[in-house]
Amino acid sequence: MSWIVVEARPDGGASLHELADDADVPGMPILPLEVVSRVEVPEADLPAELAAREASHPRWVLDDTAARYPALLAAGVGLERCHDLRLCHAILRMSAACAGSVLATSPPGPWDAPPDHDAWHEPDEVAAIPTLFDAVDEAGDGVGVSPVGGPAGVDEPPDLLAELALQLDAVAGSAGPGGLRLLLAAESTGALIAAEIAHDGLPWDVAEHDRVLTALLGPRPAPGRRPAVLEELATRVRTTLDAPDLNPDSQPHLLQALRRAGLDVASTSRYEISAQRHPVVEPLLAYKKLARLLSANGWTWLDTWVHDGRYRPDYVVGGVVTGRWASRGSGALQLPAQVRSAVRADPGWALVVADAAQLEPRVLAAMSGDGAMAAAARGADLYQGLVDAGAVATRKEAKIGMLGAIYGGTTGVSGAVMPRLSAAFPRAIGLVESAARAGERGEVVSTWLGRSSPPPGERWWAARAAGTGEGADPADAADARRRARDWGRFTRNFVVQGTAAEWALCWLAALRRRLRDLPGRPHLVYFLHDEVVVHSPVEVAPVVADAVRAAAGEAGRLLFGDGPVEFPLDVSVVDSYDKAG
DNA sequence: AGAGGTCGCGCC
DNA sequence: AGGGCGCGACCTCT
Structure with a gap:
């Protein structure tokens, strides 16, 4: 077996060497060739802005960026570009544009299996993410480098280069090769970005979050107890409904009590309750609002998901059928307005917050x-x-x-x-x-x-x-x-x-490339469908704001050429997220 | 005890 | 009387 050695360079890039299988290079992350290959992807039909770079920069072909890249980042190695075979396979299998391709018409194979997260992490190990040295040590029996789609050592490892050839064939023979190439590049860059955001983390002020919770709910209660404000509201609800034993968290019992009190409701939803005229409405809606905050983003959430001043969203690139990202575990795409003041830039740093104004109607105007x-x-x-x-x-x-x-x-x-x-x-x-x-x-x-x-x-x-x-x-x-x-x-x-998601992916990718050219390492820390947050040194923030706008323009041109539709942004430079917009 | 379903609600 | 999600709580079933 030959190996690709990825070596971090001081400038943040990476160089590589190919080694014999008995090579031992201390301090360097090593991956087997089956897992990552450097491949030049043909640049025909790419938009000019991409083609120029395509000719001079390597594109790393990974079986699964979400599985491989965290360890590379932990070892100090960033990849500029990649082709994620798993994500691209999923797009091409479904795409009507290449429905007749070998890739799309073959029976399901290992690349169609859902990713096996358990194979990535060794729960018994101290480190949650296996290091690349683990991968090397255990590569002989396949543990730690098991390919997507089957238990290590049972199935033949999928042939990355064969799969890549099938994918490139499918694109080349498709009805819209330029669009698909851009989509695959954008999706793959998204996978890099998602891993980089998880690696860097969103700066999170735990003390501020605690202040918000305490101000709204009262001091943190003992485990299993309601905070004082919630308990008080619960008591008012019980008194008003004349239901002394009511647990307002129980929908069936609450509905029963509401109807017994004469409210004309068929459910306990906020929408229905707010339409009623009854003294219970005010305390009950207040209770529901605060109960939601407590259960979704209360102290337990803080303990579970914020460490060392960083919240690390676990994005799932391509996790939504439309191409939007999903998230896993912490509700990364549902950060309520109530806690956004806890998103706070480090001293000397700022948050550049940008969202695309009315993205979906503009996308509709452009594509139609x-x-x-x-x-x-x-x-x-x-x-x-x-x-x-x-x-x-x-x-x-x-x-x-x-x-x-x-x-x-x-x-x-x-x-x-x-x-x-x-x-x-x-x-x-x-x-x-x-x-x-x-x-x-x-x-x-x-x-x-x-x-x-x-x-x-x-x-x-x-x-x-x-x-x-x-x-x-x-x-x-x-x-x-x-x-x-x-x-x-x-x-x-x-x-x-889905097209709005494509615009957003192109925006992210264009922004990421521009950020790499700026001093002080400004970096993406959050993404939410049509909104990005960049953590930037204060003195660089104005340039970052320009880069975010320029990237939006580039995204529009990548998708729609020099069409008439503009994609304006609302951009703020702030020290905490709640001050944006 | 644990799995799975439903509801309600947070984000876009 | 909408589209896409994820999550926690409760509840029911096994």
Whole structure:
């Protein structure tokens, strides 16, 4: 076996050597060739901005970035670019653009198996993440370097270069090779970024978080006890409902007590309760709000997820069917506004917080080529632009109408505004309507770069068969229609949400590259669908803010060329996250 | 005791 | 009367 040796350079890059199998190089991380290879990827059809770099920079081919890269980072090695075979395989298997390829038509193989997280970590080891030296020591029997898809030593290790060849073939023969290449590059860079964010961590002020909790809930109680403020609210709820033994955390009992007290509710949801006029509403809603804070982001969360002043989100790149990232364990994508003041830059550092304004409607305008909507999106406020264009009367109508168009809203204000939007912006609305109709027929839809939606499952087709035709039971027919509409809402949203996710990935990747050129090592510390946070030395922060904007422009050009749609950002330089925006 | 389902709600 | 998620609490079933 030959080995690739990755050697950290002082400038933060890495160099590599190929070694004989008995080589022993103390202090250097070593990976077997089957796990990581340096490969030059053909650059045909890449946008010019990428192609120039593609020619001169190596792209590391990894079987699974999430499994390999943390150890590299721990050893002080950063990779500039990679091709993640696992993530790219998943995209290409599903993509309608290469449905006829060998890759897509082969029976399921090891690259289709879900990643085995247990194989990455040795729970009994002191270090949660195995070091590369562990991998080398145990490589002889496969432990620690087990490939994706099967127990070590049982299956043949997947052949990385063979898989790469299949993937490149699938792309080259596809209907949209340029888009897919960009998508695969962006997805893979996302995998690098997710690991880098986990490595660096989001700076977190535990004392400030504790202050917030104490101010809202009272001092931290003994384990198993309610904080004083919550207990007080619970008592008020019990008294008001005349239910002395009520546990307000129990939905069935709470619903029972509410109905007995005369409230007209069918559930205990905040929405229903807030519509009632009753003295219990105020303390109960306050209770629910604070109980949520305590259970989701209270002291237990703090103890579990924040260490040494850093919160380390565990992102799952490609974890959502649309291409959005998911997260694992700590609710990284649901940090409530209440605790954002605890996200605090280190002394001498700042947070550069940026979010893309009305990203999804802008993406829809760009991908549909709707000139009228693009013109309305010229300013910083797209919704006001729709009003100024005369399409709708108020900004509120514009917002609800656009969200309805993207999410599939048909009732209320949303449904009422749709005909006017459709008349004013026929291509944009036509695109989402067409995606909805395709989904209702059970067809696959695709994003701008070529990520495809999953087809409906067996139950969907069975329900459709049962509900279609002359003699169908009316109940079956109604069920089939409902399922069709539901799936149409999913595919309608898929094309927009998925393309927005692609824009965001390109934005992240472009930003990361720009940050590498700046002094002081400003680095990404958080990502949330259409928002990024960069931790930066204070004196570099203004340049970082420029880089974030420039990266947004680059993302727009990468996806849509020099089209008319702009992607403005709201950028803030702050010392804590709550001050952004 | 533990697994799995439902609800409710946080984020976009 | 919307799309996508993850998580904790409770509850039920095994």
